[in-house]
Amino acid sequence: MAIKPRVIYWFRTDLRLHDSPALAAALDLKPECLWPIWCWDPHYVYRARVGPNRWQYLLDCQQDLSDSIARLNPKSRLHVLREAPQTLLPKLFKAWKVTHLVFEKDTDAYARSRDEEVMSSAREAGVQVIVKYGKTLWDPDAVVKANGNKPTMTISQLRHAGEKVGDIPRPIPAPKSIPDPGNMPLDFAQTQPAPEPDLNSIYRTRKENSYEKLAGPNGDFAVPTIEELGIKSATTPHRGGETGALAVLDNIIKNEQYTATFEKPKSAPTAFEPQSTTLLSPHLHFGSLSCREFYWRVQDVVDNFKGKASQPPVSLTGQLLFRDMYFAAQAKMGWKFSQTVGNDHCRFIPWHLRSKVDGPDGLVTGEYNIDSVEAEEWFQRWKTGRTGFPWIDAVMRQLKQEGWIHHLARHSVACFLTRGGCYIDWERGAEVFEEWLIDHETACNTGNWQWLSCTAFFSQFYRCYSPIAFPQKTDKNGDFVRHFVPELKDFPAKYIYEPWKAPIQDQRTAKCIIKGDGTVQTIDELPAYPKPMFDFSTRRDICIGGMKNAYRVGLYGNSPKVVNGSWPSAFDDDAEGTTDGKNISEQDTLEVETHRQIQTDTNSKADSLKPMNKNKRKGTGTLEGFLRPQKAMK
């Protein structure tokens, strides 16, 4: 008699029941038993940067899913097992007499290597593995193939490749029942992870102890609480879970006008409570919302809309195309997608605070070189919302507190940190976003940081976001700043984005003194807010000059000089950090030619971006000298 399937359903990027092709495939097996499990993977606990807000969001999603499973079958739930999947699953295959392992495809670089290992042990154990894609509109690997085996670097490449792959599948309904889980003997030794290095140690209230017992402190496989994890409490108002995600989507869809005419560039980055875009990104990240559910619910509204609907790339469905574009780019490039060194699509700019790279495999180590004390100070002030530019500080404080910021706010702070202010490596900014975003998605985060720093996807580096003019377009009164930088709440509107210009008497009347670097809390018993850390126009011009020069030198992450560290010789004075280029070698010229495709796609026409100031002032610091005669940019 044929053995009835005994299935482990491994939840990872798909914390939902609706539209889950992988879960549907597991149920199609008509299993004798099905264990819905989650492996508490030490990679994310220790080696990925995750702040309290994202932990809480994950726990919300897990608890909601667990409750939904239990509603379908009171004998079942989401079983959280505290061990790395690579070591745990082979033991479960044996102990639980598993015949099938089913999960949603994940094309993230770490996930790929983890899944390879798991699939190989499944093969050895005679366990059949079923993998279905469901995280993106199209399977990223199929998109890459349809794009000539190349990463998708423009939205038109993505759209053409998508058309070749086929129609975006319609969502499938949630299951109406779930089989019982089988017995769950744990008569094997638990493998303890190596806790060092722990990138999240600053968020722990005590020693990390989530690996004390395989089935959790009560031995019941329950979803942990944040207290149990010993992580500081979350501060975000945003909550995770499929139930909430579907309710938010229902609300959006009910508003046909909003859904059908959504135009991203017209949405206000300064809007909060409510925000101007959907805020569905964390749900898409954790899979508590299916992107195809989102896509088709919106598309159906658009198809029936009587007025003039917006179109991709600025429309709502267009936003999902950007997501797929970054996923397919990452799927092709793997680990190297997330760093400059070794990345053949990422321009090399001699930023300050560049990542340290490990010799043998060429991967970043997680540490960086402090080549400039001033740049390090600017970075810390940017991170902690003390730059002295209220718009930048408000956004960074919203990010830390709430874990979500509007897309154009991300544009502003990313441009400011990199090519439009500080000239600091985009990898530093991406790490901060990784730590604090509740929607952090390596593919989207990396891709967007490259876009904003004009190192890949986008190249119009002379267009910079002004921290003064840009927010004024949508928030003249500065309500957003008043909310997130409460020291400035009583400042007159005319000074809200430039408080340093207010006469001292006005500062006293507004009960806030503009002085110092943000480390002093009060001055003369009044709250203090820092002076701007530099003159923005001067810095913008210096950065644009640096970018122009670096583009002319034309190195990419995989250029030999970048890989072997001899890149300073391609710049005039052979000094780290300089961008003052000299003649470049034939080999490098060749690379410039190969990569000189200017990208024109954009999902956000930043229409208040300022062009380069023609009356350039002389630069300072490591970029000094960029105004010396240079060859025209090719």
Ligand SMILES: Cc1cc2nc3c(=O)[nH]c(=O)nc-3n(C[C@H](O)[C@H](O)[C@H](O)COP(=O)(O)OP(=O)(O)OC[C@H]3O[C@@H](n4cnc5c(N)ncnc54)[C@H](O)[C@@H]3O)c2cc1C
């Ligand atoms: C520097 C920087 C870093 C970013 N990091 C992330 C990240 O880690 N995770 C993430 O999901 N998005 C990231 N984005 C993209 C974008 O800002 C967010 O997806 C968006 O702001 C989420 O808000 P929303 O759900 O209201 O978006 P909406 O405007 O409502 O869009 C709907 C959905 O489309 C997708 N989307 C929209 N714009 C983009 C985009 N440019 N790239 C990829 N997907 C997009 C998101 O899944 C989003 O939920 C980043 C953007 C920048 C500039």
